[in-house]
Amino acid sequence: MYIVIMAGGSGTRFWPLSRERRPKQFLDIIGCRPMLLQTYERIRSVVDDSCVYIVVGKIHEEETRNLFLDRSVNIVVEPQGKNTAPCIGLAALLIDFQGGGGDPIAILPADHYVAKEDIFRKDLEKALKIASSEDCIVTLGIIPTRPETGYGYIERFPGEVDNGVFKVKSFVEKPDFDLACEYLKSGNYFWNAGIFVAKPSVLLHEFAEFMPHFYDGLIELKQYIGEDSFEDKLADLYSRTENISFDYAIMEKTSTPVYVIASDCGWSDVGSWFSLYELRVGKEGDADKNLIDGEGAFFDSKRCFVLSRTGRWVSLLGLEDVLVVDTNDAVLVADLGKHQQVRVITEYLKKHGPKELL
Amino acid sequence: MYIVIMAGGSGTRFWPLSRERRPKQFLDIIGCRPMLLQTYERIRSVVDDSCVYIVVGKIHEEETRNLFLDRSVNIVVEPQGKNTAPCIGLAALLIDFQGGGGDPIAILPADHYVAKEDIFRKDLEKALKIASSEDCIVTLGIIPTRPETGYGYIERFPGEVDNGVFKVKSFVEKPDFDLACEYLKSGNYFWNAGIFVAKPSVLLHEFAEFMPHFYDGLIELKQYIGEDSFEDKLADLYSRTENISFDYAIMEKTSTPVYVIASDCGWSDVGSWFSLYELRVGKEGDADKNLIDGEGAFFDSKRCFVLSRTGRWVSLLGLEDVLVVDTNDAVLVADLGKHQQVRVITEYLKKHGPKELL
Numbered sequence A, B: 001m002y003i004v005i006m007a008g009g010s011g012t013r014f015w016p017l018s019r020e021r022r023p024k025q026f027l028d029i030i031g032c033r034p035m036l037l038q039t040y041e042r043i044r045s046v047v048d049d050s051c052v053y054i055v056v057g058k059i060h061e062e063e064t065r066n067l068f069l070d071r072s073v074n075i076v077v078e079p080q081g082k083n084t085a086p087c088i089g090l091a092a093l094l095i096d097f098q099g100g101g102g103d104p105i106a107i108l109p110a111d112h113y114v115a116k117e118d119i120f121r122k123d124l125e126k127a128l129k130i131a132s133s134e135d136c137i138v139t140l141g142i143i144p145t146r147p148e149t150g151y152g153y154i155e156r157f158p159g160e161v162d163n164g165v166f167k168v169k170s171f172v173e174k175p176d177f178d179l180a181c182e183y184l185k186s187g188n189y190f191w192n193a194g195i196f197v198a199k200p201s202v203l204l205h206e207f208a209e210f211m212p213h214f215y216d217g218l219i220e221l222k223q224y225i226g227e228d229s230f231e232d233k234l235a236d237l238y239s240r241t242e243n244i245s246f247d248y249a250i251m252e253k254t255s256t257p258v259y260v261i262a263s264d265c266g267w268s269d270v271g272s273w274f275s276l277y278e279l280r281v282g283k284e285g286d287a288d289k290n291l292i293d294g295e296g297a298f299f300d301s302k303r304c305f306v307l308s309r310t311g312r313w314v315s316l317l318g319l320e321d322v323l324v325v326d327t328n329d330a331v332l333v334a335d336l337g338k339h340q341q342v343r344v345i346t347e348y349l350k351k352h353g354p355k356e357l358l
Helices: A035-043 A059-067 A086-099 A116-135 A179-186 A200-210 A212-222 A229-240 A246-251 A273-284 A337-352 B034-044 B058-067 B083-102 B117-133 B178-186 B198-211 B212-224 B232-239 B244-252 B273-284 B336-352
Strands: A001-008 A053-057 A074-078 A105-109 A137-142 A153-162 A165-172 A189-198 A258-264 A292-293 A295-298 A305-308 A311-315 A322-326 A330-335 B002-007 B050-058 B076-079 B105-109 B137-142 B154-163 B167-173 B189-198 B258-263 B291-293 B294-300 B305-308 B313-317 B322-326 B331-334
Touching: A001 A035, A001 A086, A035 A053, A035 A059, A035 A105, A035 A116, A053 A059, A053 A086, A059 A074, A074 A086, A074 A229, A086 A105, A086 A200, A086 A212, A086 A246, A105 A116, A105 B050, A116 A189, A116 A258, A137 A200, A137 A330, A153 A258, A179 A189, A189 A246, A189 A258, A200 A212, A200 A246, A212 A229, A246 B273, A273 A292, A273 A305, A273 A322, A273 A337, A292 A295, A295 A305, A295 B198, A295 B313, A295 B336, A305 A311, A311 A322, A311 B336, A322 B331, A330 A337, A330 B322, A337 B034, A337 B294, B002 B034, B002 B083, B034 B050, B034 B058, B034 B117, B050 B058, B050 B083, B058 B076, B076 B083, B076 B232, B083 B105, B083 B198, B083 B212, B083 B244, B105 B117, B117 B137, B117 B189, B117 B258, B137 B154, B137 B198, B154 B212, B154 B258, B178 B189, B189 B198, B189 B244, B189 B258, B198 B212, B212 B232, B273 B291, B273 B305, B273 B322, B273 B336, B291 B294, B294 B305, B305 B313, B331 B336
Parallel strands: A001 A053, A001 A105, A053 A074, A137 A258, A292 A305, A295 A311, A305 A322, A311 B331, A330 B313, B002 B050, B002 B105, B050 B076, B137 B258, B291 B305, B294 B313, B305 B322
Antiparallel strands: A105 A189, A137 A189, A153 A165, A153 A189, A165 A258, A322 A330, B105 B189, B137 B189, B154 B167, B154 B189, B167 B258, B322 B331
């Protein structure tokens, strides 16, 4: 069995803490260690290090190698970010080449949070078992706890295939609030955590069908694995490949059997400052739901979130629902409810600078 | 003629920019230079440097001497802050000793702002002229422009003594809002700017009447002026002296004639972050009344005020009426309307620390 950790993301939703050179998977915003490392540690008891593949972008290769200095995991470097489909195709090719074509791979995003790791591992092992015994794709479907509009959903067929295992009817895009309420009420929908389990042979078959040019490129690339020219050949293939998610390219179209395992593992994609605040405030917040990661104090304030790794003493006075992120070169003060707009600032910086803050 | 600048204040209303070692009069929060220096520059054309007395606290002596390194002003050091009455008494004694007993002194707070300096000087010279020709106390009364509850008021008698000069009926404490509206409507009230003009002989006479113990101490101290033991004798006197304002100790009780000069000099005591914001936003604010003194940008925000002298890039997102003060070791984020509560934080720091932020 194999684990592929997709660590190629370059989000800006945690600006100013996250930067182009240090995206969310390298931040210790929850759980005291970089999220990528936590993702690895979550599954290290499931497979041997030699069966772990971490796929990262070129600019994050060094930081990743430093994180895994004393661990014999495989670090795969993508020449550029092209979303999850090419990433999964490349990993499938390399594992297939290593002789693991018939053993299932679990593909995991590097920057998600899981509160109940035992349940997560149990569900993941269940998925690996199913994917081992049948040519299929298995996903983890997170049992929804609120009408979340920020996630895609997985719709299941009514009947249980096995205990907590269902056949998937469809993958659906992020709903509006009313639709999300219906999904929640129906009980037939799960949050799509972007976790897929399948054999490399199955995955490569999917690429052959739905991304044939990319598949041809992978097959051609195979002969260069281990050669000096591999990097150039890979860069060439990526430059010609569409930027597209695995969900969109494959999962929404496939005719291969797809199963979903109903999981109650306390998963979150930690998609914004507000989502991070919500994850942490229960345990770490004060009676007024203020949360500080750093030094400082709250006065006459409620539901505020301060993150400061600079040693500066941050005080809030007379405020509600305010986010303060204090870094060495930039300070963000925002309405915590307007967390989705943080990218407005990074877009501004791209146009007007200072660009070193990106 | 003499000018006394009272620079002994130790306010905390501009925390975290102001600190015990660096109170407001040493800050360049408006006008690009320390307020004490601006106060001096405002009157330097009125008198010779040798007739300027700057009264400061012990812990601010060095900083003051550095500010006035190449100017031959007199720097008087108070052993401790005891409010304005002892400060004025001490200055009167020293100027009387220097032989200026019969020449008027203008006593000015060091940390106020004046927009129209020409008018201010004209009114001050008018006051000096009156105080020179008669044994009286003359004050500048600022023509009120709003029902301000943060200032004390000066009530005048109806009839004009001279163009813009009135006899004072009473000094009144800070009113509540309704009373302040009445004051504004009546036209008989001025803001008390804490500016007094009188001969040292007149002032000493007042102290003899209303603070007789302190007056006796001053007279005893006179023989030690210029001696090594002066500092110890002064410290001894101050330790025995009440902490009291000149308004309260003398002006509210005196039977000496008191005049007020109606002044439209654009005065403000710059008493809070909000007051500073209001003074500056007209000229320096953007269309949404956001004001930044430093580097950064506003997004979807209104009436916000950022002051950062650290070089950090401060961005505000989706906020209204928020103050951000960014310093090297502390950051304050506050509701700009709750500016009066900043001292809650300094009181907290006194109890719980870190004390180095005070």
